[in-house]
Amino acid sequence: xxxxxxxxxxxxxxxxxxxxxxxxxxxxxxxxxxxxxxxxxxxxxxxxxxxxxxxxxxxxxxxxxxxxxxxxxxxxxxxxxxxxxxxxxxxxxxxxxxxxxxxxxxxxxxxxxxxxxxxxxxxxxxxxxxxxxxxxxxxxxxxxxxxxxxxxxxxxxxxxxxxxxxxxxxxxxxxxxxxxxxxxxxxxxxxxxxxxxxxxxxxxxxxxxxxxxxxxxxxxxxxxxxxxxxxxxxxxxxxxxxxxxxxxxxxx
Amino acid sequence: xxxxxxxxxxxxxxxxxxxxxxxxxxxxxxxxxxxxxxxxxxxxxxxxxxxxxxxxxxxxxxxxxxxxxxxxxxxxxxxxxxxxxxxxxxxxxxxxxxxxxxxxxxxxxxxxxxxxxxxxxxxxxxxxxxxxxxxxxxxxxxxxxxxxxxxxxxxxxxxxxxxxxxxxxxxxxxxxxxxxxxxxxxxxxxxxxxxxxxxxxxxxxxxxxxxxxxxxxxxxxxxxxxxxxxxxxxxxxxxxxxxxxxxxxxxxxxxxxxxxxxxxxxxxxxxxxxxxxxxxxxxxxxxxxxxxxxxxxxxxxxxxxxxxxxxxxxxxxxxxxxxxxxxxxxxxxxxxxxxxxxxxxxxxxxxxxxxxxxxxxxxxxxxxxxxxxxxxxxxxxxxxxxxxxxxxxxxxxxxxxxxxxxxxxxxxxxxxxxxxxxxxxxxxxxxxxxxxxxxxxxxxxxxxxxxxxxxxxxxxxxxxxxxxxxxxxxxxxxxxxxxxxxxxxxxxxxxxxxxxxxxxxxxxxxxxxxxxxxxxxxxxxxxx
Numbered sequence: 001x002x003x004x005x006x007x008x009x010x011x012x013x014x015x016x017x018x019x020x021x022x023x024x025x026x027x028x029x030x031x032x033x034x035x036x037x038x039x040x041x042x043x044x045x046x047x048x049x050x051x052x053x054x055x056x057x058x059x060x061x062x063x064x065x066x067x068x069x070x071x072x073x074x075x076x077x078x079x080x081x082x083x084x085x086x087x088x089x090x091x092x093x094x095x096x097x098x099x100x101x102x103x104x105x106x107x108x109x110x111x112x113x114x115x116x117x118x119x120x121x122x123x124x125x126x127x128x129x130x131x132x133x134x135x136x137x138x139x140x141x142x143x144x145x146x147x148x149x150x151x152x153x154x155x156x157x158x159x160x161x162x163x164x165x166x167x168x169x170x171x172x173x174x175x176x177x178x179x180x181x182x183x184x185x186x187x188x189x190x191x192x193x194x195x196x197x198x199x200x201x202x203x204x205x206x207x208x209x210x211x212x213x214x215x216x217x218x219x220x221x222x223x224x225x226x227x228x229x230x231x232x233x234x235x236x237x238x239x240x241x242x243x244x245x246x247x248x249x250x251x252x
Numbered sequence: 253x254x255x256x257x258x259x260x261x262x263x264x265x266x267x268x269x270x271x272x273x274x275x276x277x278x279x280x281x282x283x284x285x286x287x288x289x290x291x292x293x294x295x296x297x298x299x300x301x302x303x304x305x306x307x308x309x310x311x312x313x314x315x316x317x318x319x320x321x322x323x324x325x326x327x328x329x330x331x332x333x334x335x336x337x338x339x340x341x342x343x344x345x346x347x348x349x350x351x352x353x354x355x356x357x358x359x360x361x362x363x364x365x366x367x368x369x370x371x372x373x374x375x376x377x378x379x380x381x382x383x384x385x386x387x388x389x390x391x392x393x394x395x396x397x398x399x400x401x402x403x404x405x406x407x408x409x410x411x412x413x414x415x416x417x418x419x420x421x422x423x424x425x426x427x428x429x430x431x432x433x434x435x436x437x438x439x440x441x442x443x444x445x446x447x448x449x450x451x452x453x454x455x456x457x458x459x460x461x462x463x464x465x466x467x468x469x470x471x472x473x474x475x476x477x478x479x480x481x482x483x484x485x486x487x488x489x490x491x492x493x494x495x496x497x498x499x500x501x502x503x504x505x506x507x508x509x510x511x512x513x514x515x516x517x518x519x520x521x522x523x524x525x526x527x528x529x530x531x532x533x534x535x536x537x538x539x540x541x542x543x544x545x546x547x548x549x550x551x552x553x554x555x556x557x558x559x560x561x562x563x564x565x566x567x568x569x570x571x572x573x574x575x576x577x578x579x580x581x582x583x584x585x586x587x588x589x590x591x592x593x594x595x596x597x598x599x600x601x602x603x604x605x606x607x608x609x610x611x612x613x614x615x616x617x618x619x620x621x622x623x624x625x626x627x628x629x630x631x632x633x634x635x636x637x638x639x640x641x642x643x644x645x646x647x648x649x650x651x652x653x654x655x656x657x658x659x660x661x662x663x664x665x666x667x668x669x670x671x672x673x674x675x676x677x678x679x680x681x682x683x684x685x686x687x688x689x690x691x692x693x694x695x696x697x698x699x700x701x702x703x704x705x706x707x708x709x710x711x712x713x714x715x716x717x718x719x720x721x722x723x724x725x726x727x728x729x730x731x732x733x734x735x736x737x738x739x740x741x742x743x744x745x746x747x748x749x750x751x752x753x754x755x756x757x758x759x760x761x762x763x764x765x766x767x768x769x770x771x772x773x774x775x776x777x778x779x780x
Contacts, residue, residue, distance in 0.1 A: 003608055004542055010601050011546050026556060028563030028578065052475045071478060073569050074577070087563075130411045134438050136776050137413055138485030138566045141529075144411045148548035162409035177779075179365055179386035180414060180435045183406045209478045215366065215439030233568065234485065237552075 015152045019251050023238040025091055030072045031236075032090035033103060035063045039084035050079035053202075053209055064104040067093060067231040068205040094230045094243025098221060101205070101231055111228055113249030114196070121194065122168050123248050125157045128198070129167035129191060133184050134174030134216060138234040139201035143171065145237045158244060164188075169196035169227075175203040175216040176223055188224045198228040198247070200240055205229055254281055256319040258312070261650040264501040264713035267729060270307070270320045278306070278323035279330060285310050286336050290319065291631055291644070293716060293725045295332075295342035297350040298738035299370070300324055304350045309714055309727060313649040318714055327373065331357040338631025341746060347375035349441075361389050364779050365434035369442065387416045387432040394420040394427050402761060406435045413775035419761055426764075429756040431749050436779035440479050441741060447473050448736040481568050484743055484777030489515070489522045489558075490719030491741070491777075492571035494726040497652060497715035498739075499573040502707035502730060509696035511575030512653040517588075517691050518558060518567050518576075520684040523720040525554035527677040527684075528599055530772050534674055535606060537766040538615040546602035553595045560588050575701040589692050596685050603678055616671035620755035620767035623668060632751045633744045634722020636771055639676045640668035646718035660687050673770040709734045719744055721774065743777030 016023060025031070040063060047063065048056045055069035056076060063085070065076075077085050092110055095101050100109040113119060132140050146153040147160065161167050164187045176184055188197070199220045202208040207218035217223060230243045245251040254277065257269050273281060286292065294309040303324045310319040323329070331354035332339040341363060343354040348362045351373030360375070365386040368374050378384065386406070393401070400421050406414035414435040420428040480495040481488045493515055500507060507515075532547025555565035562570035562578045569577050580588070606612050622632070627640035637644055645662035647655045663679040665672035707730050717724045722744030729738040752771045756764060 004605060007542060007546070007601050007605055011549075011598060014549050026559035026563055026565075027584075028561075029559065030563045030569075050474065052478050071568075072564070073478065075474060129407075131407055132411070132413045132436075134436050134776065135413065136482045136485030137774065138482070138488070140411050140413065141486060142565065145548070145552050147411075148552060149545050150549045150552055160411055164407075174436075175438060177435060177437050179437050180406065182385075183414065183435065187407050203482075209475060209482055210438045210440075210443075213439045213443055215437055215442070233482075234566065236565070 014149045015155075016150060018238065018241065019245060023091065025089055025236065025238065029089055029091070029236065030074065030087040032067070032093055032108065033065050033070065033072075033085055033087045035065065035103070036084045036086070037062060037105070039082040041082050044081065046079040046081060047076035047085055050075045053211065062105060064102050066102050068098055068101040068229065069202060069208070069211070070231065071202060071209065071233040073233070091236055091239050092242050093232065093235065093239050094228055094246060096228060098205070098226075098229060101229055111243055111246040114227070114247055118194065118196070119249050122196065126169070126248060127159050127161045127167045128169055128171045129164045129187060130160055130171045130173070131184055131187050132173050133176040133180040133220065134203060134210070135201065136174070136203075139173040139203070142234050142237045143173070143200060143240060146241055151237055151241055153241070156245065156248070156250060164190040165192070167191050167195070169198065170224070171198045171200060172204050172220040172224075173200050175207040175210040175213075175218065176220050177216050179215075181217060181223060184220070184223055196227040196247075197224050198230065198244070199226050200230045200235060202231055202233045205231060208233060256310075256321050258317040258319055259714065260316070261318060261646065261714070261716045262497045262501050262652040264504070264708055264711045265320070267710050267712050270322050270712060273321055273323050275323050275325060275329050278308075278321060279332060281321060282308060282310070282332055282339075283335050285319070286338070289314065292336070292338050292342065293318065293714075293723065294727050294740055294742050295339060295346070296727070296740045297346045297352060298729060304352050306346065307712070307727070307729075309725065311650065311716070313644050316650050318650065318716075320712065320714070325352055327351065328353040328355050330355050333357050337629045338747075341750065351375050363434065364437045366437055366439070369445070386434045389432065391418050392420070392428055392430050396422070398422055399427070415775050417764075419756070419764070421761055424760045424762065426756045426759050426761050429753045431753050433749070433775055433778050436776040438776070438780065440483050440780045441739065444476065444479065444736070444739045447475065448739070477572065483741060483780060484745075484774040485566060486526060487522065487719045487721065487724070487743070487774065487777060489518045489567040489571060490717050490724050491726075492567075493519060494715045494717045494724050496571050496573045497717070498713045498726050498728045499704050499707065501713035501715060502711055502728065503705040504708065505574070505702070505704055507575045507653070508699045508702060509654070510579070510698045511700045513691050513695055514561070514576045514580070514700060515571060516654045516658075517688050518561060518570055519717070519719075520688050521554055521558045522567060523684050524681055525551050525558070526720040526772075527681050528554060530677055530769065531603055531606065531674060533769045533772070534616070534670070534766065535612065537769050538612055540606070540609060540612045543602050543605050546598065550595055550599050550602065553591070557588055557591050557595070560584055560591070572701060574704040575699070577701065579700040585692050585695060589689065592685065592688060599681065606674070613671065615766065616674055617669060619670040619763050620759060620770060621667065621669045622751055622755050624666070626754055627668065627751065630750055630754070631747050633747045634718070634720075635673055635676045635680070636722065636748050636751050638662060638664045639672035641666040646716045646723050650716055652716070654691070658687065658690065670766055670770040707734045721745060721772070722748065741780060743774055745773040745775075745778045748773050749778060
């Protein structure tokens with residue numbers, strides 16, 4: 001018993017002060033990319049050719065980056081001869097719509113809170129059933145991390161539960177393989193309404209690197225309606241937490 | 253007696269040097285070699301004209317060498333499994349992928365539930381027009397008045413990948429567990445074949461319509477490394493390292509010493525994060541919350557150390573053919589060491605609580621035991637094998653890269669139970685910490701990324717990496733133009749899932765979560 005208490009003392013208090021204080025992200029962290037039109041050279045499409053998932057497009061000389069496809073892999077920054085694309089340390093990425101995930105010359109529309117009625121229901125207590133549908137265990141791992149003392153998701157009233165019957169919504173990862181489609185539908189149907197759906201990771205948004213494979217469904221949105229999109233491969237835990245808190249109106 | 257060509261781990265040889273044996277000779281040779289202590293690292297089919305070539309990679313651990321042989325089959329051959337149990341899952345995979353029937357296989361069922369790669373040929377004679385439903389198949393059943401069946405999954409209670417488990421129980425006792433997977437099947441090997449076949453930059457449906465020609469050969473297609481990094485996301489470094497080694501073997505180049513050291517540091521960090529997380533999860537499954545809670549946090553601290561190297565907690569973008577994508581500065585390396593020491597201190601503190609707490613140890617000891625004989629016969633790998641006294645570790649038996657000059661002795665235990673699998677992880681954590689300290693103290697200077705020459709023609713290359721779950725095996729075969737002909741991936745979980753099934757025999761069903769966690773196998777690494 002004394003040993004356990006001694007260990008408790010050594011381990012200390014470890015919960016981050018987010019959202020009251022900004023989080024610490026790794027020095028080399030690859031956050032929201034940005035494109036510098038001043039540096040981009042005319043009709044060069046080196047970045048578009050380099051992208052493994054077709055996340056970049058160019059129209060009228062302007063490059064748009066679809067975070068719903070982006071692996072944050074730096075193949076584009078390596079390919080660009082002018083250094084016109086850069087990954088910033090911006091960790092806030094979650095949106096309410098698929099279209100808003102495109103980074104172009106418009107301001108990035110971060111997720112707005114649920115409507116008042118839904119916030120009244122879920123704002124102080126949100127129970128989620130996680131469904132991994134082809135997730136590679138990276139998204140799953142960084143969702144699990146939210147339950148550790150470091151992030152302590154419980155303090156926001158958010159909890160992962162063991163049954164869809166106990167849940168207010170689903171949190172889905174992975175491109176949704178055809179082999180997992182029925183199980184996802186059944187889990188969704190088993191969740192009582194009103195319910196919300198959150199997709200985490202580029203695979204669950206668009207299929208990611210697996211987009212177009214006949215074995216997968218190109219993400220969850222083709223199967224169930226989605227309320228929150230959290231891009232990344234995988235998203236940093238703070239990106240997921242930020243998205244959840246925005247959805248609940250805990251961060252404006 | 254037939255002599256087989258021997259290669260080192262991470263080496264390529266001309267395919268013509270791999271003897272093509274008659275079916276009966278192939279069989280007797282594998283029997284004889286396995287009987288004398290060789291292990292099947294990989295056994296797979298690939299198309300060869302209108303036939304299927306079956307290629308075997310045998311590990312000769314005590315000699316540190318790999319042996320290769322092959323045979324050609326039409327639509328059936330006598331199964332190896334009745335005499336070589338460790339072939340059982342490979343032969344089910346061959347049947348599913350190529351429609352070849354290994355005759356006499358005692359339990360020939362699909363493993364991933366997808367259509368055969370060869371249209372019109374199906375090992376089970378299924379109607380091609382009918383959809384293949386995952387895990388809808390016959391299960392081993394125990395009959396009896398007091399026998400009942402428990403079915404779990406695909407969707408599990410935690411934040412965990414999907415799979416299906418069927419328990420045959422008598423009261424609380426599990427007589428047999430059958431594990432069926434395939435829900436995570438994303439078609440990675442098939443997609444790599446498609447890339448190779450169409451020679452275009454973009455795979456699959458876009459393949460036909462795209463006009464963008466790949467300037468490089470298919471094996472250097474920019475998508476491939478991303479498949480490798482996500483085929484088991486918690487083993488990003490392990491699989492990316494194996495893929496990079498394959499390209500380097502085919503290009504006959506060796507990465508610079510600094511790149512090799514960085515790769516090894518990243519691989520050991522991946523092991524540290526996962527082993528620490530597993531020890532915490534084991535504590536959680538017996539309701540011992542202090543260690544569960546501390547290790548959950550500490551696992552993340554190791555991931556953050558990986559992010560120091562490349563910005564991503566799972567090591568995405570770090571390993572690239574020819575070396576490493578990022579080169580840490582001297583202050584970054586110092587920072588890494590400081591954080592490593594601090595994290596290890598806390599891990600030691602958290603994990604020691606386990607061994608000192610009788611209620612924990614009484615749940616760990618004697619639970620989920622796999623005998624040494626079973627582990628060896630089934631071809632288990634990694635901590636699952638070492639904890640049952642089977643001393644094999646690619647880092648010491650078939651070392652590659654920096655492990656050739658920096659020895660990392662393997663850790664074994666004899667009892668084969670949950671306690672042994674926990675101990676092995678703890679001792680490996682300590683060895684990995686020491687290894688990273690040594691590596692960073694003498695980090696070689698020089699470049700980290702170099703050009704890889706084009707792949708050799710008509711060659712076969714094999715790369716083994718000891719990931720945190722055990723042996724990762726990648727094999728590539730090139731054609732007469734040096735283009736990719738076939739790529740085979742074997743995740744350690746492929747060998748080990750059946751080990752978990754065996755561990756449950758005679759156990760209380762309530763100990764399943766604990767046993768499962770003590771193996772902590774990959775669903776997507778298996779399903780590909």
